[in-house]
Amino acid sequence: MEDRTRTYLKGRFGDYYARAQMDAPPAANRREWGHIPWSAGGTTMIRHQSLLELGDLDDFLHRTAPKHVYFSAARFTDPGATPMDQKGWQSADLIFDLDADHLPGINPETTSYADMLTACKADLQTLLAFIDDDFSFDETQVVFSGGRGYHVHVRDEGIRSLDSAARREIVDYIRAIDLNIETLIDTRSNRGTTQRILRHRGGWGRRIHKRLLELIETLQSVDDTTAVERLQSFEGIGSGRAETILTQIKTNPEAIQAGNLEAGGTGIRILVDALAQTAFEQETAPIDEPVTTDTNRLIRLPGSLHGGSGLLVTPLDREEIPSFHPLEHAIPERFRGRDIQIRVTDPGVTTFNGETFNLAEGKNTVEECLGIFLMTRGRAEKVSA
Numbered sequence: 001m002e003d004r005t006r007t008y009l010k011g012r013f014g015d016y017y018a019r020a021q022m023d024a025p026p027a028a029n030r031r032e033w034g035h036i037p038w039s040a041g042g043t044t045m046i047r048h049q050s051l052l053e054l055g056d057l058d059d060f061l062h063r064t065a066p067k068h069v070y071f072s073a074a075r076f077t078d079p080g081a082t083p084m085d086q087k088g089w090q091s092a093d094l095i096f097d098l099d100a101d102h103l104p105g106i107n108p109e110t111t112s113y114a115d116m117l118t119a120c121k122a123d124l125q126t127l128l129a130f131i132d133d134d135f136s137f138d139e140t141q142v143v144f145s146g147g148r149g150y151h152v153h154v155r156d157e158g159i160r161s162l163d164s165a166a167r168r169e170i171v172d173y174i175r176a177i178d179l180n181i182e183t184l185i186d187t188r189s190n191r192g193t194t195q196r197i198l199r200h201r202g203g204w205g206r207r208i209h210k211r212l213l214e215l216i217e218t219l220q221s222v223d224d225t226t227a228v229e230r231l232q233s234f235e236g237i238g239s240g241r242a243e244t245i246l247t248q249i250k251t252n253p254e255a256i257q258a259g260n261l262e263a264g265g266t267g268i269r270i271l272v273d274a275l276a277q278t279a280f281e282q283e284t285a286p287i288d289e290p291v292t293t294d295t296n297r298l299i300r301l302p303g304s305l306h307g308g309s310g311l312l313v314t315p316l317d318r319e320e321i322p323s324f325h326p327l328e329h330a331i332p333e334r335f336r337g338r339d340i341q342i343r344v345t346d347p348g349v350t351t352f353n354g355e356t357f358n359l360a361e362g363k364n365t366v367e368e369c370l371g372i373f374l375m376t377r378g379r380a381e382k383v384s385a
Contacts, residue, residue: 003040005375005382010038012372013305014065016334022057022303023315026155030075030090034298035066036307045070047298050080067307070298073153075160084296091160094167095299096131096152097145097291098123104286114351117326120149124321127152127285130174134203144326146306146313151299167293174287176280179204181273185261198259198272207283209259211275216249216256234274241267310335310372328354335369342371346379 025031033054034047047070054060061069072079073095077088100116101108103123108116124142131137131152139155162170172178184205188195200209219227224246231242245267249256261269291297300306302315311330331353347361352370359366359374363383366374374380 001375001378002381004384005380006038006040008382009307009310009372009375010065010067012335012368013038013067013307014062016305016332017058017061017065019334020058020061020303022061022301024051024057025071025153025301027075028057028071030077030079032072032074032076032079032087032296032298034070034072035064036068037064038067038307045298048080048082050078053080061304069301069304071301073297073299074295089295092162092295092297094137094154094156094159094162094170095291095297096127096154096285097288097299098127098149098151098286099145099288100148102286102288112349112351114327116148121321121324123285124150124152126283127174127287128318128321130285134173135170141302142316142318142321143300143302144312144314144316144324144330145300146304146311146330147308153299162295164293164295167295168289171287171289171292174285175289176204176284179280181208181276184208184276194262196261196269198261200259204276204279205259207279208272208276211279212259212272213257215271215275216253219246219249231271234271236270236274237267241270245271305332306376308376310369310376325354327352331369335372336367338368339365340368340371341365341383342374342380343383344374344380350374350379 029051031051032047033049033051034045036043036045051057072092074092075090077090079087081087098120100106100120103116103119106116106119111119128142131140131154137154137156137159141153141155143151143153145151184199184203186197186199188197198209198212199205215230219230222230227246228239228242231237231245232239237245248268256268261272291299300313302313304313305311306313310332311326312332314324314326314330316324342364344359344361344364347359350357350359350370352373353367357366357370364380371380371382375382
């Protein structure tokens with residue numbers, strides 16, 4: 001990035017912060033703060049600072065106009081101390097991070113930025129289902145990161161004391177790492193016989209059970225030949241087992257729908273195991289494990305600007321999420337309404353602010369918000385007006 005561009009961006013970030021009123025996180029004075037300035041290279045973080053050292057947060061951001069702003073998930077007795085073990089760790093929020101670059105099936109080289117963000121929002125909804133339904137966390141905040149994804153801050157008092165190993169167990173559960181169907185089955189004795197029942201009132205058991213009920217409904221809606229062929233598509237189920245399972249579905253559907261894995265002989269157990277493996281592959285949330293397990297993690301400040309996009313780090317109410325489009329709704333109003341001249345160095349198609357632009361190399365006149373987006377992403381430089 002050229003000096004002129006860097007100076008321009010710092011000035012405009014400062015103009016934004018001059019009018020912005022930031023909402024500090026709970027216990028802000030017990031958290032470590034860090035920021036990255038608009039220096040050549042632009043990757044060196046200044047950290048190990050307390051809010052006492054920074055002074056008034058709004059004034060600090062206006063004066064310094066940083067490229068990126070962070071605070072710690074952890075609370076400390078002395079957040080400005082170095083090294084880390086001198087800070088006096090007290091507790092930490094539980095942080096989840098979804099990054100579009102790391103989603104399964106996403107190739108950043110061939111997938112557009114807009115499409116990556118759309119895919120990431122779908123995974124956010126999956127993550128929130130775990131947070132609400134499986135863990136019943138209450139005190140949560142959802143934030144568009146301003147860059148490639150979303151953060152979820154969990155601040156329930158009961159989880160703040162968890163160590164890294166306990167947080168890793170939460171990650172493993174959400175990502176279905178080493179999850180085994182046997183851990184989701186209860187063994188019961190009923191009139192001298194042993195029954196193995198899939199626990200389906202919540203968690204992964206409910207997800208697998210839902211797939212089972214949907215499959216039963218499909219099998220009941222088609223002719224027997226088609227139903228047998230559908231069952232044979234599952235590994236380990238041949239024509240004989242498929243016919244046995246179909247018979248049980250017709251004659252004893254209540255037992256199967258109740259999750260009784262003994263109904264239908266070994267065939268139903270094989271079927272449920274196959275459905276479980278599919279659920280484990282398709283219904284996980286691809287959260288970034290190091291972010292969640294790190295009890296000292298620094299995370300972006302909601303309401304700040306992201307120096308790699310010029311977009312707002314945007315806190316979201318749950319009802320806003322379905323209709324939220326980052327490349328429209330996270331554009332700072334401060335950067336709208338006037339045109340600037342830039343020199344495009346990386347030409348091509350760009351989707352931004354509800355429009356698609358095919359940008360040619362060289363000098364272009366664009367709305368400032370688009371110009372800042374391109375400059376912060378390394379696709380353009382500022383030129384004199």
